[in-house]
Amino acid sequence: MQTWSLVSMCVLLGIVVRWGVSLNSYSGAGKPPMFGDYEAQRHWQEVTYNLPLQEWYSNTTENDLNYWGLDYPPLTAYHSLVCAYVAKTINPEWVDLHKSRGYESPAHKLFMRATVLVADLLIYIPAVVLYCLYLTDGSTKKKVCTVFCFLLYPGLILIDYGHFQYNGVSLGFALWGVLALGLGWDALGSLAFCLALNYKQMELYHALPFFCYLLGKSVKLGLMGRGLFLLVRIASTVLVTFALCWLPFLSDPGDAMQVVRRIFPVARGLFEDKVANAWCSLNILIKIRSILSSDSQIYISFACTLLAVLPSCVRLLMKPTFWQFKLALVRGIQLIILPLFLKDGLLVPYAVTSLAFLFFSIYLLSALEHCSEEELRLGAFHKLLFCLPKLDLFYISVSAMAGLSVVTVALVPPTHLPDLFPVLVSSTAFLHFLGTFIYFNIVQFSEPPSRKSQKKND
């Protein structure tokens, strides 16, 4: 069947699932006084629409930073401003300064959900489609299946359409960046990635691979000739993009510093909301909080993060192929936040979308003989863990996650360990992350990829 019809069907199905999830509850629904992320986004629309730009990130009488102060870079603020203009034309009550706090209504929910869908349709979904069609190997059917799996990825759907956020925008921009780099348009790629960075500072996780790949490529082209020219072009693109995004704040250095302080709140500490990372898991064994001071915690975490990604970045520097770049990007940390979903009443969509995603990954990808290639690599993985018998790791991990999900819902944790389940979930998530991290390290450092993809990269 024609590619366009298959792709459009995948996109439509993706839209149906997204909208279906969005009909459910959102973060902080009906929970005064603070509500949740949904209220935060609405509040940002209120702030950006009513207050002058210089006051958006500062603590003033009109702008109480303790009530969901802006803590994302300026592009998010501009996006909220645009949404606020639309909101004002539909119903001014939604963005009334101070009076609209905690505003909840079915119409408003529809509007907010619609903004997420529109942002996805404009930025994320086209990036996914173009990426899968032009930068993946294989037959048309395989590419369409990849589009399908990408679009059905439950984590993003649940966070964006359930919990309520705009991760699709930043991820979309980052994906446009990857797409451009894959097609050899380095300047455009850096532009897109800078936009992603200026939308959410979390994209810094992906910054190192981008940096190393581009640096390595320039070095390879020769620092005395084309390489230098490329480097200059990329650097100027980055500087111009940042300057344009931060332009209104640059007139007063104090403003700019205030924005930076809001974006990187180092005072908050390492354990924000029991997020799935090494520190949370390690804390079970060693009470880090009690041993180290807050500052040292920050330095050590920074050092360890750097150490963790160092091998892959060095490899990328030495061998800047697109394939290596993609592998390095996979280091993006995935956060499985089941307790957060439970807080928002999103259990059913979570179960459903995860199940759908699993079904499809298993059925479609296995049916297309993707597995045999995977098994080759998994062989090396198994050899490393020779202590474990030949169990199918995938099914173990799936059952562990399923079991944890059931347990978190069905059972009440013991009173002396009230946070048992969230912590367990974070630890499992981290173990998964560690596992895939090691796996991809092995892949990156083992046999070179097939000839087909090598031809594409150069």
Next chain:
Amino acid sequence: CGFIFLWCVARCLSDLLLICHWVCVSVSHSTDFEVHRNWLAITHSLPVSRWYHENTSEWTLDYPPLFAWFELGLSHAARHFDPDMLLVENLNYASPSTVLFQRLSVIFTDLLFIYAARECCRCVQDQKGSRDVLNRPSFVLAVLLLWNFGLLIVDHIHFQYNGFLFGFLLLSVAKHLQRQHLQGALLFSVLLNLKHIYLYVAPAYGVYLLRSYCFTQDNKDGSVSWSSFSPLRLLALGGIVASVCALSFGPFIAMGQLPQVLSRLFPFKRGLCHAYWAPNIWALYNTLDKILATLGVRLKLLQEAGLPRASMTGGLVQEFQHSVLPSVTPSITLVCTLLSILPAVASIWFRPRGARGFLRCLLLCALGSFVFGWHVHEKAILIAILPLSILAVENREDAGIFLVLTTTGHYSLFPLLFTPAELPIKVSLMLLFTIYSFTALRKLYSGRGSLLRPLESVYLLGLVGVAFACEVAFPLSPWQQKLPFLPLLATSVYCSLGVCYSFLRLYASLLRPPGKPKQP
């Protein structure tokens, strides 16, 4: 091997379908939800003798007794979810566990539909060749049935048990296609006792079975061979039908409640058209009447005071008179319906064309009753669309008719979901199904020109315009307050054109004299 893979893929697609339904669980439910909850309560809490007399709620039991037994069975499972839903006094009771149970029951009974779809796919011949899985007729049929937009909307978003009932219909058709006529007859009698709307297609069954099953042989020229009549077969058929009816109606006949049951089953007090006009001939008739009345008043030919007030566009379900044209009574519609299906039925008596001829006749009976029937619900178009899918994957001309009828019929279901929250879902699902049906059928019959005639393509494109006008432009325009019924009227009228056209084309294909070359 290949077939198993085919079924794996179709199965996982249908799994996704079911999973999508879960995601829609929180979409607002319709009155049908309360209707079925009420029936669960009635059958569970009251003795059998009170079932058809009970009228605490306005949604009285108006399906045949076998469906009531079915609800009784469900109610025993419902007890474990939330016993409060089974109290008759709990009108409009909709706790989360109630909603969950009801949705689960629909999904569960849909399994029968999936099985029936599989049986239908087995009847479709696949050409031996190097066609890959996605292009095989049986796979296309599987997707067209399992992902039918109308069924999705009506069952899972709107709430009914149509998947379950259509499962019986399609299974019975499949059995006939596989020449297992007794099983087919049994399934159809069960279906009739579950929902009597299928009486529409009973003539097709009756005549076909009589002609092609009871008469075991035909003469050389195709006419009836009276000597080959087999009383044994007739008795078998009669026995099956009678025993099913006895099982279903038996207790009520024994209690002397038959007249009450029948009055509940056939409530002719309802108007010619449903609150939202189904896209049939009477929608056109009503519109013509309205136009003539308005013209008459403008040209001073009629007195405005003399016209009946609050016409049928009020959106209410009541009996009304027409202003200019003669009023239509139930008997008139019955006569029209019978006249419309007579040629089809006669055709399979005098010129039987096997099981596929029967299927065509069934379609024509369904469509004829839809076009001319009394108080037809727009959901009834599905009785024609689903069986037509079987013919569409086998025959080129039928594929063209299918595309027109399905797109039109599915669009006519749009008014069932009217909240803004449901708009993206219904538009996306409709586009999904439409894109798939067009591309799959086109690929199936590739290389022999377009499936649609130019006029049909123009008509379908016009549908997009109507959709945009009704869903987007009209709600934002100033006429929204004064004429709220206008988009529904426009949808009904525009779709009835397509439905009537498909009816005529299907008739032409049935009555075409044999010998004219038909494409394989």
